Amino acid sequence: MLDKFNRKINYLRISVTDRCNLRCRYCMPVEGVHWIEHASVIRYEEIIEVVKTAITYGINKVRLTGGEPLVRKGIVELIAELASLKGIQDLALTTNGILLEQFAEPLAKAGLHRINISLDTIDAQKFEYLTRGGNIKQVFKGIYAAQKSGLSPIKINCVLTKSTTIEDTQAVKEFCNDNGLECRTITEMSLEEGSFSIVNGGTGGDCQHCNRLRLTSDAKFKPCLFSDLAFDIRELGIEKAFLMALNAKPEKGTKNHTNYFNNIGG
Numbered sequence: 001m002l003d004k005f006n007r008k009i010n011y012l013r014i015s016v017t018d019r020c021n022l023r024c025r026y027c028m029p030v031e032g033v034h035w036i037e038h039a040s041v042i043r044y045e046e047i048i049e050v051v052k053t054a055i056t057y058g059i060n061k062v063r064l065t066g067g068e069p070l071v072r073k074g075i076v077e078l079i080a081e082l083a084s085l086k087g088i089q090d091l092a093l094t095t096n097g098i099l100l101e102q103f104a105e106p107l108a109k110a111g112l113h114r115i116n117i118s119l120d121t122i123d124a125q126k127f128e129y130l131t132r133g134g135n136i137k138q139v140f141k142g143i144y145a146a147q148k149s150g151l152s153p154i155k156i157n158c159v160l161t162k163s164t165t166i167e168d169t170q171a172v173k174e175f176c177n178d179n180g181l182e183c184r185t186i187t188e189m190s191l192e193e194g195s196f197s198i199v200n201g202g203t204g205g206d207c208q209h210c211n212r213l214r215l216t217s218d219a220k221f222k223p224c225l226f227s228d229l230a231f232d233i234r235e236l237g238i239e240k241a242f243l244m245a246l247n248a249k250p251e252k253g254t255k256n257h258t259n260y261f262n263n264i265g266g
């Protein structure tokens with residue numbers, strides 16, 4: 001499906017939960033998060049219906065993100081259902097890796113094609129600081145489990161944050177080179193300030209070539225990460241909300257005062 005600016009939209013990113021087992025400083029506010037009420041969190045049946053509808057409009061690439069997708073119960077079953085839908089050529093998931101040691105193999109068996117793991121430093125102490133308490137050893141075990149399970153390619157998302165340095169990013173790149181992992185680097189963004197740049201080694205942040213729509217963990221289509229517009233599938237119905245989001249895709253992102261990264265999916 002083409003949007004108003006003749007961009008081919010074929011990619012849907014779905015935030016399956018706003019909950020997370022980490023509290024990264026650049027993702028969640030210091031004062032804590034106002035969680036979406038349980039009743040408002042998008043249900044798996046809704047996700048399946050959304051994806052079925054999106055496929056009919058040319059979406060062939062789906063990524064599950066969050067919050068942390070692996071903390072949501074039944075995620076393996078959801079992947080299996082999505083993998084069984086005809087029309088999805090690329091089924092991916094973005095995770096912080098903390099629970100990946102136990103999930104990598106079941107996810108691969110369920111039909112997940114590939115995975116992105118976030119890692120901004122390989123320094124255990126800095127990681128703990130940045131994530132407000134995360135244990136990097138679990139991420140390393142998760143990466144190893146993903147390699148063993150045959151998920152390929154494995155991409156590492158590395159954000160140059162206010163708390164990390166170019167040297168940290170460089171060390172993550174070397175770690176990736178040494179371990180057969182692809183590395184995508186990005187500079188910390190601010191939704192409120194509308195500051196973003198192109199993802200090196202990835203496809204994000206390049207408005208002219210943007211191919212994506214988003215679905216938030218409270219069931220709203222978003223035309224852009226940097227936009228306050230949102231179209232509620234429960235109020236409008238899935239098809240109408242999808243088409244309104246497509247039609248509202250801005251030529252260029254501006255600002256977003258309504259979301260945090262954890263409920264829009266990063």
Ligand code: SAM
Pocket residue numbers: 020026027065066067068069094095096116117118157159186187188189190261262265266
């Ligand atoms: N919890 C999972 C994870 O961390 O990979 C998935 C959700 S997270 C919101 C998705 C991506 O957004 C991660 O790669 C994370 O580093 C990135 N992200 C979060 N806040 C960001 C920010 N302020 N600037 C740039 N990237 C950010």
Ligand code: SF4
Pocket residue numbers: 020021022023024027028066067068096118261262
């Ligand atoms: Fe959680 Fe991912 Fe946000 Fe970190 S970046 S707090 S892991 S959702």
